[in-house]
Amino acid sequence: QLVNPILMLQKATEQKKAICALNAHTCESIQAIVWAAQRLGAPVMVAASQSTLQYMGVAEFAAIAKAVAKKADVPVALHLDHCTKFPMIVECIKEGFTSVMIDGSHLPYEENLALAQKVVEVAHAAGVAVESELGRVGGAEDDLNVDEREATFTVPEEAADYVRRSGVDSLAVAIGTAHGVYKGTPKLDLERLSAIRAAVSVPLVLHGASGVPDDAVRAAVARGIAKVNIATELKIPMAGAVREVLLGDENETDPRRYMGHAREVVSAVAEKKILLCGADQIT
Ligand code: 13P
Ligand code: ZN
Ligand code: NA
Numbered sequence: 387q388l389v390n391p392i393l394m395l396q397k398a399t400e401q402k403k404a405i406c407a408l409n410a411h412t413c414e415s416i417q418a419i420v421w422a423a424q425r426l427g428a429p430v431m432v433a434a435s436q437s438t439l440q441y442m443g444v445a446e447f448a449a450i451a452k453a454v455a456k457k458a459d460v461p462v463a464l465h466l467d468h469c470t471k472f473p474m475i476v477e478c479i480k481e482g483f484t485s486v487m488i489d490g491s492h493l494p495y496e497e498n499l500a501l502a503q504k505v506v507e508v509a510h511a512a513g514v515a516v517e518s519e520l521g522r523v524g525g526a527e528d529d530l531n532v533d534e535r536e537a538t539f540t541v542p543e544e545a546a547d548y549v550r551r552s553g554v555d556s557l558a559v560a561i562g563t564a565h566g567v568y569k570g571t572p573k574l575d576l577e578r579l580s581a582i583r584a585a586v587s588v589p590l591v592l593h594g595a596s597g598v599p600d601d602a603v604r605a606a607v608a609r610g611i612a613k614v615n616i617a618t619e620l621k622i623p624m625a626g627a628v629r630e631v632l633l634g635d636e637n638e639t640d641p642r643r644y645m646g647h648a649r650e651v652v653s654a655v656a657e658k659k660i661l662l663c664g665a666d667q668i669t
Contacts, residue, residue: 388455390484391463391613392515392555394429394668395589398612403664404592407431407465408656409617411438413450414649415624420454420462422656428666429461430656431485433615436469439478448481463515467615475505479512487558491519495544502552510553517613520548521560523593526568535562542581549586556589556613557582561606563594566618574602576609583610591615600662607663614663620652627651 391405398405410416410432423430432455434447448464455462465485466478475486488505490498502518509516521540524530530538540559549557559582562574572594583590589612595603596618603614631644638644660666 387458387461388452388482388484389429389461389463390513390515391429391431391461391465394461394463395515395556395612397668398665399589399610401668402608402610403668404607404612404614405429405431405463405665405668406656406659406663407433407467407591407613407615408620408659409433409435409438409467409615410447410451411441411621411624412645414645415620415652416447416451416454418620418649418652419656420451420458420460422653422660423460423462423665424458426657426660426666427460428660429463429668430660430665431463431465431613433465433467433617435467435617436471436474439466439474444474444477444481448478448483452482465517472501472504476508479509479514483514485515485517487517487519489519489558491522491558491560495548499548499552502548502554506553515555516553517556517558517591518552518554519558519560519591519593520545523558523560524564526564526566526572526594526597528564536575539575539578540582542578542585545582546585549588554588556591557586558591558593561592563592563598565594566596567622568597572598572602574598574606576605579606579609579611589613595619595659603662614659616659619659620655623651623655624648 490501522538627648
């Protein structure tokens with residue numbers, strides 16, 4: 387069933403487990419994600435980025451996700467990922483999203499905070515959860531040196547002030563991860579994560595989890611990450627699965643075969659990530 391994720395994220399925090407927020411790009415990936423959670427009896431978050439919603443339509447994405455979630459016995463949250471535009475937040479709330487992320491991480495501190503406050507006001511009035519980001523999780527392709535990178539990390543004392551004044555339900559932190567695939571092995575600042583965890587009251591979110599070694603994800607969850615975002619590690623095998631079927635038989639033209647195979651492959655990856663985060667063990 388479709389739920390607001392606040393309760394599951396709070397439970398995850400208390401139990402030192404994490405919910406996976408998995409980015410869906412097509413109808414098949416929505417099904418793949420929810421069905422994986424269903425098989426494991428785990429809560430899950432289906433995430434849509436602004437560009438995915440431009441591609442599919444907000445109402446269309448929401449309608450499909452709601453229909454798929456309705457058939458599942460596990461809690462499913464429908465989440466808007468990295469939204470930079472207030473009108474898009476409002477549209478998603480109207481269409482039944484249960485969770486929204488306002489991303490003002492590119493803005494100066496006070497502007498980021500003011501934007502989050504504005505989103506909290508409308509979202510909470512509608513019973514929708516709000517995530518926002520403090521510090522900046524960039525792309526793995528950003529060419530920053532070590533000092534530049536650390537300058538983008540979340541500062542624990544600021545996080546405490548930010549969460550208190552904004553009223554957000556969860557906070558995305560910058561501790562060394564990046565979106566996309568990594569050139570080398572990412573190094574997470576786990577000390578900083580623990581300091582942030584000690585300083586703020588709300589569940590913490592790890593972005594850019596694709597390409598982060600399993601051990602590092604486990605360590606971050608053990609130190610208080612309650613939501614793990616994954617996009618690229620679903621996208622790459624999805625493309626691979628389609629390619630495999632189409633290259634394997636040049637006469638294959640049935641979308642149910644190549645997209646069906648892609649759906650199975652994405653679902654298997656989703657299952658692996660849910661198990662990695664221990665979401666199936668949340669009681
Ligand atoms: P990856 O693409 O690195 O998994 O990042 C996903 C993410 O943070 C979505 O918000
Ligand atoms: Zn992200
Ligand atoms: Na990544």
